[in-house]
Amino acid sequence: MATLSTAAKNAALDALATRLDTGTTFGRASIQILTSGFATGLFFNFLATSSPTFNAASGGSMSVRTLPNDWTGASADAIGTGVAASYLILDGNGAALISNATGIGLTGSGADIEMDNTNVRVGQGAILDSFELFIP
């Protein structure tokens, strides 16, 4: 297996960030938190307040420029009750470019996205404390 230099990782991440922010439906990348297996029970949809969503990649890592707000539903709160288990990262047109059907876990679980509580109740709000993409 070939190896990527840090410069190459940064270039790949910057290209991915540009691709994620492309589209007219949302205008920029968004992060959806759903029930197991991307079922229809959407809980949260995080959208950055402005584009570009991500900072320029550095050291093979890329973090969001401004932490997205939860904008699911009219009240910006969860629109379903259940257990959060999967996530999608969508481009500006709402097409999923990155996904993990089992990527949500409790704090300390090592899951891609950790939550202090995965049991979500309808109407409950959420804060995205941190988010980054990186190439190991």
Next chain:
Amino acid sequence: MIRIPLPIRVVTKGRITLGPPPAQASQPEPPEEEPAPDTQRAIPPPLPPEAQPGNGVWQR
């Protein structure tokens, strides 16, 4: 053709804190109690003067 596999694997790392659970829907307040009906007999309004006893108008 030579194909070289590149180790491009994007890893996501995020953290989400849930807000407080939504408040329970408030119970509807019980309707205010209706005042107890006045059990005393209502006092009729005074009669007009011509209707007072002794003031009647007689006609042939």
